[in-house]
Every structure is written in C-alpha cells, then in structure tokens.
C-alpha cells in the first residue's frame with residue numbers, strides 16, 4: 001500500500017499537463033476529537049492518492065486543516081471520502097477564486113501536535129466558545145460601525161499585499177505572536193468595542209475568537225470562511241469589496257487577486273507590485289515582492305550576494321549553504337536589510353496602481369498546455385508528421401507544441417491538417433492526423449495544445 005509520494009514535483013507537473021484535466025484548488029478545516037491521527041492520516045492518504053488529490057494537509061488530535069488541488073471530475077468522489085467521517089459531513093470546501101493546475105504538486109499529509117500553531121494551551125479556556133460568524137454582507141455592515149475594531153490575524157507578508165480597509169495588521173511572522181500583541185493593544189476596549197477578526201480561510205479565527213472571549217472581550221466576531229469565502233460571496237452577490245488587493249495563499253500561486261488595487265511595492269525598486277516570489281538561491285529562499293524588471297535584472301534573486309551565489313558551480317553553492325553566514329537566512333519570511341521597500345505594521349489603504357490584467361502568478365510553468373496525443377510516423381521528404389489524437393480535439397488555428405527528448409520544444413500554429421486522406425478543420429479523439437512540420441519528428445514526441 002502506497003502511503004507516501006513516489007514522484008518529484010517536476011514529474012508531477014508534467015503528469016498533470018499530460019492528463020489535461022481541469023483541477024480545482026480548495027481548502028477546508030474541521031476541529032474534532034481524533035483518537036488516532038496516524039491512522040486517520042494513512043486512511044486519508046490511501047483514499048486521496050487514488051483520486052489524484054494533491055495538497056498540504058495537517059492532522060492532529062484536534063482536527064484537520066487542508067489545502068488541496070483536486071481533479072474537477074473527482075470532486076464528488078473526494079467529497080464522499082470526507083463524508084465517511086461524522087465530523088466532516090456537509091463540510092464547506094472553500095474553493096479558490098483563481099484555479100491553477102499546479103497549485104500543489106504533491107500529496108503531503110502530516111501528523112502534528114496542532115492543526116494551527118497558535119501557541120495556546122487549549123486546556124486553559126473553552127475552545128468551543130467562539131465568536132459570531134459573519135457572512136460577507138454582514139461583515140461589510142459591521143465594518144461600517146464606528147465601534148468596530150477590525151484585526152487581520154495573518155502575517156506581515158500576507159497583509160502587505162492585501163487587507164481589509166482600516167484593519168490593524170500586526171507586524172508578526174507567525175499567528176501565535178499576534179495574539180498577545182493584540183490582547184495588549186486593545187486591553188482598554190474589551191467591553192465597549194466590537195472586536196472583528198479575519199484570516200485567510202477562517203481557521204485561525206476559530207481559535208483566536210475563543211481566546212479573546214476568554215480574555216474578557218465581550219463582542220467578538222469573525223469572518224466565516226475567511227477572505228477566500230468572502231471573495232466568493234462578494235462576486236456571487238455583487239457586493240462591494242472592502243478588502244483591497246490580493247489574498248496571499250500558501251500554494252504555488254502565492255496569491256489570488258481580489259481587487260485590481262496594487263497596494264504594495266517591489267521590495268527592490270519601489271515600483272507598485274504585489275507579486276511574491278522566493279529567492280532563486282536555495283540557500284536563501286527569502287519570500288519577497290519583486291517586479292518583472294527586477295526579476296529579469298536580478299535573475300529572481302533577493303540580493304547581489306544571492307545573484308553571485310547562483311552563478312557558482314553547484315558544489316560550491318552546497319558548501320556555502322552549510323556555512324554560517326547564509327544558514328540562518330533559510331526560509332526567513334520576507335525580511336532582509338536588502339529590501340528597501342518592504343512595509344509591515346501600519347499599511348496603506350490606498351492603491352498605488354491598478355493591476356493591468358489577470359496577472360500571470362504562475363511561478364515556474366509559464367506555458368499552459370494540454371496533451372493531445374503522440375507521434376506515429378514521420379515522412380522525411382514531405383516533412384510531415386503523423387499523430388494519434390488521444391485527448392481533446394484539435395482545430396485549425398490551434399497553437400500547438402511538439403515536445404520530446406531530441407526534438408526539444410517546438411511551437412507552431414496549425415494551418416492545415418489531414419485526417420483519413422481529407423483536409424479537415426477539426427480532428428477528434430481517436431483520429432490519426434497528419435500535418436506539415438518544419439523539423440523532424442521522433443516517435444517519442446508528444447503533441448500538446450497550448451491554451452491561453
């Protein structure tokens with residue numbers, strides 16, 4: 001029985017493209033009493049691996065917290081794997097606003113002490129005595145109330161690219177740091193103000209709201225399903241978005257746009273920008289905001305120091321990584337003296353610029369392609385290749401990609417094709433199609449259609 005990943009992220013990315021299936025990015029969580037988290041974890045892995053489900057999931061005695069990518073056609077089957085458990089019957093799955101087939105490339109389910117690192121001792125307060133859940137419309141209304149204090153329970157690199165207007169955005173790197181800070185900052189308003197909180201998907205507020213009620217706050221409210229669910233509702237109900245900018249997410253997309261407002265700056269040149277990236281130097285991996293121009297000039301690096309390192313032979317890079325001076329930078333979350341335009345703590349509510357188009361937030365895979373079929377033949381004289389179409393139909397005018405170990409990647413626009421000896425405009429699944437190519441096809445070549 002397979003209980004762990006056997007493929008690398010790169011292999012998985014190719015398989016996902018080859019499968020050519022639409023995937024959904026979604027998240028969910030549930031607090032429950034789980035007696036045997038290890039067995040629960042293994043059972044989920046077996047069930048989800050069969051469905052080609054990917055993602056990052058934490059399980060603990062206290063419940064489950066999952067961020068996942070699921071083939072669209074398996075969604076109902078996936079839901080059925082949750083319904084097996086009483087505490088997940090009818091659970092709300094937070095679907096992402098923007099889907100990306102590569103949001104997750106592995107299925108990783110970890111058993112943890114807690115599903116969210118909140119640093120709280122749950123035995124000291126009633127974790128079930130939570131705040132009032134608010135839907136988007138109610139949340140908008142309460143934000144208009146002058147007695148409301150709205151607090152962002154995410155980290156500095158999350159609130160920097162997007163947050164609710166007038167929100168307190170603590171300058172913290174982890175959720176657990178923010179709890180005592182807010183408790184201290186608002187200690188004189190435990191009774192007279194409405195403490196309204198939000199986070200990415202709602203899970204952090206489930207615990208934070210109970211904590212603040214225990215601390216003596218009388219009026220505690222939380223955004224149900226977090227920003228992800230808020231974004232869905234404002235779109236569906238045509239409501240005004242009081243959230244500005246982008247919602248940072250922890251998958252390969254690193255964020256989904258909620259409004260066109262860009263409220264942050266490229267950390268290197270100061271130009272309005274809200275695209276996060278990780279420094280190319282694996283010994284650094286700093287999370288920071290970088291515009292396309294700086295990305296090109298700095299080759300995706302956070303500093304000239306890192307730029308120098310990535311040009312070294314790999315053995316030297318590895319040797320450097322074990323050294324002290326960069327070792328402590330690994331996985332630092334977005335703070336470095338090299339980044340002159342980094343902001344945290346008090347943030348602006350004013351847009352610096354407007355996002356031009358749905359920005360390509362994909363980090364690694366630039367071309368979105370769908371596998372159509374494989375090469376069957378090549379006619380040297382006529383420079384014609386023959387392919388069987390196995391997935392999706394092929395149309396005249398389609399941009400196609402022929403790819404193989406020897407061929408490399410060759411892009412062309414399909415101008416004319418022949419099926420069963422006749423010129424045709426559409427080739428269906430099962431057809432054998434021939435068309436001209438300006439290079440030599442190999443039998444190992446695959447035919448892809450490039451989408452968008």
Ligand SMILES: [Zn+2]
Pocket residue numbers: 266267268269270271290291292293294295
């Ligand atoms: Zn820049």
Ligand SMILES: [Zn+2]
Pocket residue numbers: 279280281284285286301302303306
């Ligand atoms: Zn770096």
